Amino acid sequence: MEKLQNILESLSNFVWGPVMLVFLVGTGIFLTIRLNFLPWRNLGSSLKKLVSKESRKTDNGAGDISPFSALMTALAATVGTGNIVGVATAMVLGGPGALVWMWISAAFGISTKYAECALALKYRTVNKSGEMCGGPMYTLKHAFKNKKIGKILAAMFAVFTLLASFGIGNATQANSISSSVTNTFRASPVIVGIVISVSTALIVIGGIKSISKVTTFLVPAMAVFYIIAGIIVITLNYKNVPEGAALIFKSAFNTKAAAGGIAGTIMTSMRYGIARGIFSNEAGLGSAAISAASATSDHHVKQGYINMCGTFIDTIVVCTITGLVIASSGLIGKTDAQGAALTIAAFETALGKTGGILVTISIVLFAFSTILGWEYNGEKSLEFLLKKPVYCYIYRVVFSFLTFIGATASLDIVWAFSDIANGLMAIPNLISLIALSKALAKDTKEYQKALK
Secondary structure: OHHHHHHHHHHHHHHOOHHHHHHHHHHHHHHHHHOOOHHHHOHHHHHHHHOOHHHHOOOOOEOOEOHHHHHHHHHHHHOOHHHOHHHHHHHHHOOOOHHHHHHHHHHHHHHHHHHHHHHHHHOOEEOOOOOEEOOHHHHHHHHOOOHHHHHHHHHHHHHHHHHHHHHHHHHHHHHHHHHHHHHHHOOOHHHHHHHHHHHHHHHHOOHHHHHHHHHHHHHHHHHHHHHHHHHHHHHHOHHHHHHHHHHHHHHHOOOOOOOOOOOOOHHHHHHHHHHHHHHHHOOOOOHHHHHHOOEOEOOHHHHHHHHHHHHHHHHHHHHHHHHHHHHHHOOOOOOOOOHHHHHHHHHHHHHOHHHHHHHHHHHHHHHHHHHHHHHHHHHHHHHHHHOOOHHHHHHHHHHHHHHHHHHHOOOHHHHHHHHHHHHHOHHHHHHHHHHOHHHHHHHHHHHHHHHO
16 A cells, blocks of 8 residues: 555656646747737636626526636636645745746646636536536547647546546545644544535535535635635734735745745746646636636637636635745744644744634645535536446435545545646647647637727
8 A cells, every 4th residue: 555655656756747837938938929928817707707797607508507606616627726735835945945846837728727717718618407518528529730649638537627626626625624623623424524525515416506506605705704814914924024025025936946945046936836726726727717618608718817816816815825824833844743733833923823723624624615616527527438427426325425535534545646637737738738738829819809
């Protein structure tokens, strides 16, 4: 078992290694240029549309849920423990400067997220139950010129997404909830597992409309809760903010390792910052496009712009809060704490034990929302593979039960295996984005003329 674990970890390191990171960021750079920087130029107006009443309506075009609900469901899957644990891990292993590289990868990830979500709406279909079905698997199947290769790549994406949904989108999230609640409140893992499992089942059994009702409330609420708590900590530690901010930018471009126990050269900062940034916002992996396809919209470019806001919110806003809390805590280079423990310690520098409780609550909310968002991703992938919506009901029951297993068992192998599947999702998705970029650029420029 230990040997298998080592093999899987080595494979995971390879999949998430330099080649994949260059492929992901390189595709983002390519798309940003090919789209004439229009995703960047329209980010401000897209954020305004996101918070408008129009984005919450379902009477403008075909779809299952509102544009706002579609984004919240996508964000539910992406705003997770990576925003708390992942940022802290990156800043320890890659140095404080890793935060800068998270921002840079997110900037180009905005274009990638726009492209995959816009294409998902353009090539979505309607199943026998009258529900929208879309995502990279449908884009590859219907839009790829070589139909045989398109179908193979589509099946690959669906299989990888399905596998990832059980691990990275389920068991590991349930385990994070259980560990946090057990450590902070001394609760029984079995009780925690039962609560998570039952709660998940009650929500997902109703499908996308039921999931979106919860995520539309939960995601904004938990994000605002965490952001406000983080701002309070940063404000109370204001004396350390200038030094912490300087350290972030200085270490991002260091050619030599810093002194004082602070890790990070420019290469390690790039590696961990980009990897954790992509792991957090999932730009390029294609997962967000699945729920984006369920949105009510009269134009695929319009919804693409709405959904690309998710990368901005996830990384530029939420991850930045975590990074600044840690940077202003004065703990960098002075503690052995990593991951969640470092974030908790940073919050406790200003708020005492209350800070630890706030982080624990945030982990629970973030992880649970990830479970809900990823259930839909896995369900639609299974439906694509087996063609019959009836299998979705079986999947919902199995998925809900697995949250109990995840909360009560050690799942290192499941984590490593799903981590690999999560990374492999990017390959067919990025191929489709590059292959279809010319047509998408044409659609984008035509829509821009209509906007003017």
